[in-house]
Amino acid sequence: MSGKATWIWYPDDFEIWLHQKVSLRRQERHATVPPIWKLDSCHSSVSFRKRVELEREETILLAAEGQFYVSIDYVIIHDPPDAILLRPGTYELTVWVANENGLPAIYVEGDTINSDGSWEVSYNTRKFVPAAHLQFNDASEPPSCYRLEVEPIRPVGWMASTESPYGRIYDFGKQTFGYVRLHGLQGTGTIHLYYGESLEEALSKRFCETLDTIKAESDSAVYTNPRSRAFRYVHVECEGEGASFEELTALYEYLPIEPKGTFRCSDELVNRIWDTSVYTLHLNTREFFLDGVKRDRWVWSGDVYQSVLMNFYSFFDDDVCKRTMIAVRGKDPVETHLNHIMDYSFYWFISIYDYYTYTGDTSFLAHLYPKMVSLMAFCLERRNKDGFMEGYPEDWVFVDWAEMDNRGVVSTEQLLLARSLEAMSAFASAMGDSERARTYRELHDALLPQIEERFWDERQSGLVHSWNEGKLNRHLTKYPNLFAVLFRYLSEEKRRGIAAGVLLNEGVQSITTPYMRFYELAALCECGEHDRVMEEIVSYWGGMLDLGATTFWEAYDPSQTGAEHYAMYGRPFGKSLCHAWGASPLYLLGKYYLGVRPDAPGYERYTVEPRLGGLEWLEGSVPTPRGPIDVYMDQTTIKVKASSGTGRLRIPAGKRAVASIGEVIEREGGYEIVIDRPGETYVVTYG
Amino acid sequence: MSGKATWIWYPDDFEIWLHQKVSLRRQERHATVPPIWKLDSCHSSVSFRKRVELEREETILLAAEGQFYVSIDYVIIHDPPDAILLRPGTYELTVWVANENGLPAIYVEGDTINSDGSWEVSYNTRKFVPAAHLQFNDASEPPSCYRLEVEPIRPVGWMASTESPYGRIYDFGKQTFGYVRLHGLQGTGTIHLYYGESLEEALSKRFCETLDTIKAESDSAVYTNPRSRAFRYVHVECEGEGASFEELTALYEYLPIEPKGTFRCSDELVNRIWDTSVYTLHLNTREFFLDGVKRDRWVWSGDVYQSVLMNFYSFFDDDVCKRTMIAVRGKDPVETHLNHIMDYSFYWFISIYDYYTYTGDTSFLAHLYPKMVSLMAFCLERRNKDGFMEGYPEDWVFVDWAEMDNRGVVSTEQLLLARSLEAMSAFASAMGDSERARTYRELHDALLPQIEERFWDERQSGLVHSWNEGKLNRHLTKYPNLFAVLFRYLSEEKRRGIAAGVLLNEGVQSITTPYMRFYELAALCECGEHDRVMEEIVSYWGGMLDLGATTFWEAYDPSQTGAEHYAMYGRPFGKSLCHAWGASPLYLLGKYYLGVRPDAPGYERYTVEPRLGGLEWLEGSVPTPRGPIDVYMDQTTIKVKASSGTGRLRIPAGKRAVASIGEVIEREGGYEIVIDRPGETYVVTYG
Known part of the structure; x- marks a missing residue:
């Protein structure tokens, strides 16, 4: 054979x-x-x-x-x-x-x-x-x-096993995921397991979000609970005297991938934020990118996009990206938007656009191309007579959990459509489908000025919210404006206007979800606000760590106290304390502080534009399909080493920049050095 | 509650x-x-x-x-x-x-x-x-x-249990279907069951089409084989001395429906043909209308249409019709013709047309209407530039198992399309969808003269076979011509020309499958050839009975002898000996000899036009949704009794016709009597 x-x-x-x-x-x-x-x-x-x-x-x-x-x-x-x-x-x-x-x-x-x-x-x-x-x-x-890997884990720390009013509490020391095991199970009777991402949740038999009931019927050396659960604490109650066990452990279940990206800096809190982000993303990166391990354990396209981006600065696992893109798209015919949400259809195209840019994986593009075409046809079919996307009664026009009126034409959706058309045009070109490439490009080129004309409000210096029943809704939100910045739409001048008039304007409704803060902080970095964003990272994510978080949360409001933090959706423990979108510092630190990003599919060309953002030094490694790009920066020196491809190192304006290898060119108000010697370390002194 | x-x-x-x-x-x-x-x-x-x-x-x-x-x-x-x-x-x-x-x-x-x-x-x-x-x-x-009913049955007759070279043969006396049971199973070992629709098949361990292997592992009062099989004979071999049993029986599995239609006449052989047809159809009428119980046990739309028609003169079970129509159509989107066969898509529409005419079931029409529209859209999308249906490379253009070249535009397919459009127009009208009703009607009205112009050959007095690569293929077959007669397309004069020049012309390639003979014999009856068709019924179906058939076969060639009859598809026992389409005498005797047919949906109006076809007398009952219509006829008297609706009794031309009730009107070369008194017996003497 x-x-x-x-x-x-x-x-x-x-x-x-x-x-x-x-x-x-x-x-x-x-x-x-x-x-x-x-x-x-x-x-x-x-x-x-x-x-x-x-x-x-x-x-x-x-x-x-x-x-x-x-x-x-x-x-x-x-x-x-x-x-x-x-x-x-x-x-x-x-x-x-x-x-x-x-x-x-x-x-x-x-x-x-x-x-x-x-x-x-x-x-x-x-x-x-x-x-x-x-x-x-x-x-x-x-x-x-097909199964993920498992590994035995045990309760740890001073609370490893403590009495509770009804039984015992076991603490695994940090948020984890897997199958609880009972060792030396004896007798017959009922054993209840109450899980908690927080201690309060595990102690609340009435309101804990997940629980299991084991009917012990025969002695068992090791009983493994058949359902996987997300927990840090397990609260066990043996009903009556019937059943007992000697020890509780668990099988930790995980996708066997190792982080390829690294980050270290002068601030230990930022380092802990990085590590906790890696662990948070890893727990949610499973068969697919899940939104959260306790809840929803579903694949939401909007959440997926953020995990895809974080993945490129940490695990760089393209398999889970591919599995997820295929799964969330499903089969033809398209009958609804992905997850019913109009924005989530667009994020799917945009996810693949980034996936393609970071990996250069043309074969996966070819694989998905027919389903991209059919989903785009579904979207375009739903435009109104002006060529804008408006929600049908069965569509969910989401944008964010915030006060807003999403009837009619919502400007954010049009920007996401424009970006999707840009992506489709690039995909069609890569597929040699020049006719569709032209069609999508023309639609994109026609749409952008239309958006600007309809929604740009010179007085407020930003794109306003929506158009409904023949009227402009001049509600100013950050959403359309931060996407205009991220996608580099509108003129340079207007983008500067947005930064001052909208993104940094405290009079504009603030964003409260980590989901949209992801884009907001990225957009602020695009506007050069690295110091401000670093402060934000330290206070927001550091705030969760101060409260004892071992993974990052679905939502965090610093003004709350105690168990208030765990409530959501009207339930005392409804909030997920291990949510993929909580890990966004991975992307922010990798892309905007280590400053590494691809300029051509698969990092054939790339940029390194490191920024300290108030730190004394930072260093790290960004994975690419062609090997890592290593970056070090302190207040006088930058070092870069790449394995392949052609990069340009960009250094902000200053008095000088001297490079150990290559020529320093003054460009666009800064310095630039071409990196084209694989394996050699470029050392630049600047200041 | x-x-x-x-x-x-x-x-x-x-x-x-x-x-x-x-x-x-x-x-x-x-x-x-x-x-x-x-x-x-x-x-x-x-x-x-x-x-x-x-x-x-x-x-x-x-x-x-x-x-x-x-x-x-x-x-x-x-x-x-x-x-x-x-x-x-x-x-x-x-x-x-x-x-x-x-x-x-x-x-x-x-x-x-x-x-x-x-x-x-x-x-x-x-x-x-x-x-x-x-x-x-x-x-x-x-x-x-959901399960069909079962009933214990036992081997019968002189061969009920006989030794074979390897074990024992059990004979259930006639073709049956179900689960073999072994009583008093003892010991451990392997028991082989070889099934036969014929004795020869059961005896052929090497070539019998179905078999089971039972691994006896513990004693069992009654072991029931988990798989249902079609058989008359079971040949059992116990491997070695390990396992044995005392008695073999079976659970006969059947759909619990009773025949509502009856038929009796002066010829006992014709009566046996009727009874055997009822049993043949019953065995194949199960969860769905199957083609055959041994093989294929699948739902083929072309076979279904014939079962639907036979059902209206026997069981009149609308549930199995509905289950089958839904199942064979499947889900949207339509990606292929039904069963891959172009004709079979058309037969689906035509089946529903007849279903609707016989039952008047508007609610089922409404239920299926969206899927009718989408299947018709799929078909119409595949027309060529002349508006004719041509097979795509992946389509199977079948018509019949016979020598013919089905490339290009096959005339039979166009007639089936025309009939499907006629049906769709009627359905759309019934649904109040007047726009589609008009569209389908216009397509139908345009298509018929196009077919005639393209395919009518005056010299051969018939529609010729096909048009391919700009050329007319003048091959004359019965297929398009018999459908033109059945659907009453073309002029009366041309239909008479077809009868003489094609259907009764021995020079034209004869039809050898019972599948197409169904339509051929129906078309001959439409041409008034009742005597000839009765002779055919007696010789063809009587021929199978003479060979010991207990159900009617997938195919029968009187020129073969012995076990030759059982071979098909290159396999010695490949032929199905219990095939739904073998039961077509049900439809022929009911529609053309008892002569009962609906003229408006659900028999609101109907015609009774009995014919002796050479018999001395006949009588029977035809089920309708409004109750039975009873008919008796001998060489001087006709009696009709109906439960509801308005009928017209038609009697061929003769010297006289005298009715006990109602007025005798001379019409269209015969007599006609309006039947509008429910429950009363109309007695007409004629001659």
Whole structure:
């Protein structure tokens, strides 16, 4: 046997199947809470084909997930289908598989015939496409065996095990995720587990968000709870005297990825913020990018975009990006916006735009391209007569959790549409689809001046909120303005006007969600406000650490006290204390302080523009597909070392800049040095 | 509790789920053979909603297939979800259900709140439709429990149990279907069951089409084989001395419907043909109309149409018609023709046209209407520049198993399209969709003269086969011509020309499949050739009975001998000996000899035009939604009694016709009597 075989299936079906399973794991107390959106299933019946030319007879071994049979030039082989002797000759080998309860997949292993990406597959529409495969290379480990890694963990610290009014409290020392285990379980009876991201939550039998009830029926050396939970504390109550156990531990479940990005600086609090952000993102980076591990445990496209960006300065794991993009998009036909939210359809395009820029992964672009085209067609179909996107009654026009009237044409949505069209034009070009590239580009080019004309308010020096029933709603919010800055739309002059008149204007409604603060702080960095943003990072994220946070939260209001912090959605412990969007310092510190960003897909060209933002020194490494870019900066020296590609190091204006290698050029009110010697450290003194 | 609750689900999902299960039951020896077409799955995650106004508090009991929770005005209820106390008030009650492995469905029972068709459901697209329900009115019997009836049967006759070279043969006396049972199973070892629709097949361990292997591991009073099989004979071999049993019986599985139509006549052979046809159709009328019980056990739209027609003269079960129409159509979007076959898309429209005419079931029409419109849009989209349907490379243009070149524009397909457009126009009118009604009518009216102009060959007095690459293929086949006769297209004169020049012309390629002979014999009856068709019925179907058939076959060639009859598709026992389309005498005898047919939907108006076709007398009852129409005829007397509606009794020209009730009018070369007195027997003497 050649051993080159791998499990294969219909493209996207693995991700769609896995997304369905993962999405149905959200529980709130006794309720299983499926997503509020359409949940696709994988195709249940598919056929795989391969043109074979056999010089000598060969026995192939087959394994399948589902019921299956083999045909040769469409004649059914009636043998037991797991080992088949093939005669010499040239013919079409087809394996038909149906799986009512999961992903139909096959594994074929022979001397010369092995299932791999050269096979084609159809969901029996007679249209065949290349089969998909991942890392399932063992006949006995089909894709349905996909599991994250687990590792035993134990309660730690002074509260590792303490009595509670009803039983015992176990503290794992920090927020974690996994399966609780009871060792030495004896007797019969009921054991209740109440989980807490906070101690208060674990102690609240009535209001803790998640709980489990174990019916002990026989002695067990180790009982492992079948459901994974998010917790730091576990509060255990044994009902009556029936059942008991000796020890409680857990299996920590995680995606086996290591951070490739690093960051260290002169401020230890900022270093702790970085580390806690890495851990927060890691816990939420699982089968897919989840919004939070306690709640919702769902895949929301708007949250995904932020995780994608953070990922590029930390784990740089493109597999989870791809799994997530496929899953959240689902199957055609498009019947609703992603997660029902208009903005979230746009964030999907924009996520892929950034994914492509950071990774240069053209093949994934090609893979998703048809579904991008169909989602964009769905969006464009919903424009009003002026060419703007307005919410249909069934659409959710979200933007942010804040006071605003999202009826009619909301300016933020139009900016996201413009960026999506820009992305689609770039994708179409990369795909050689010049006709669509032109169409999208023309739509984009026509839309931008239209937005400006309709929404720019010279008096307020910003884009105003919306247009409804023939009237302009002059409500000034930060949202459209920060996207105009981030996407570099409008003129340089107007962007400066926005910075002063909107972003730094305390009279404008402030943003209270970490979700939109992500973009706000990024936009402030784009406006050169690094010192101010660093102060913000220290006070906001540092504030959570001061309150004992071990991961960052879904929301944080410094004016609250005590257990008030844990309440949300009208429930005392409704807030997620481990929320992906809480980890945004990863992106801010990587992109705007280490200052590394790609200028061409896959970092073929890039910029390094480090900023201290009030720190004494900083250093770190930013992962790229071509190897790391290492940056060090203090008040007199900058060091940069890259593995590949061509970069430009940009240094703000000053009296001087002297480089150990390369030429220092004065440009755009600063200095610039071209970095084109892989592996060599460029040392620049400046000041 | 009011007891008015019933299980509810998303419309069509029950049928789609059941179709998936049933379609995956086809086995050939060791191979499970899924259908060659796309197999849809039901939605896995849906939400049900109901606006409730409660005057006093009420506890509702919930049962669900899948994981579920309840929300009130979109706030999650965290209680264990199976019994919920609702407070007084007016609010929206929503039940969210997800089922990864089957049909999501719920059952809600309270004092005033009960799940029923007044609830709405969405697959979480935010578009809600009324929930579907059938006869599942018991909380403990959800739709997943749907089973046909079973009844114990035993081997009979002289061969009830006989030794074979390897074991024993059991004969159930006639073709049957169900689960073999072994009584008094003892010991451990392997028992092989080889099934035969013929004795030869059961004796052929190597070539029998279906078999089972039982691994006996413990003693069992009654072991029931888990898979249903089609068989008359079971050949049992106990491997070695390990396992044995005392008795073999079976559970006959059937749809619990009784024939409502009857037929008796002076020829006992014709009576046996009728009875055997009823049994053949009954065996194939199950969860859906299947093509054959041994093979394919699939739902083919072309076969379905014939079963639908036969059903109207025998069981008149509209439920199986509806289940089948929904299942074979599947979900939107339409990606291929039904079963991949262009003709089979058209037969679906035409089946519904006849279904509607016979039943008058407007509500089912309304239910399917959106999917009719989308399938017709798919078809019309595929017309060529001349407005004709041509096969795309992935389409199967079938017509019949016979020598013909189906490239280009095949005339038969255009006639089926015309009939489908006629049907769609009628449906649109019935739905009050006058715009589409006009569009379809105009397309139909334009297409008919185009067909005639392109394909009518005056010299051959018929429609010729096809048009390909700018050339007319003058090959003369019966197919387009018999449909022109059946659909009453072309002029009366041309139809007479077709009868003489094509249908009765022995020089024209004869039809050899029972599938197309169905239409051929019907068309001959339309041309008044009742005597000739009766001779054909007696010789063709009588021929199978002479060979010992207990059900009618997929194909029959009188020139073959012995076991040659059982071979097909290159396999010695490949032929199905119990095939729905073999039962076509039901339709022929009912429609053209008893002579009863509806003239307006649901038999509001109808015609009775009995013909002896060479018999001395005949009598029978034809079911209608308004009660039976009874007919008797001999060489001097006709008697008709109807329960409702207005009919016209038509009697061929002769010297006289005298009626006991009503007035005899001379019309169109015959006599006519209006039947408008329900329950009274009209007696007419003629001659």
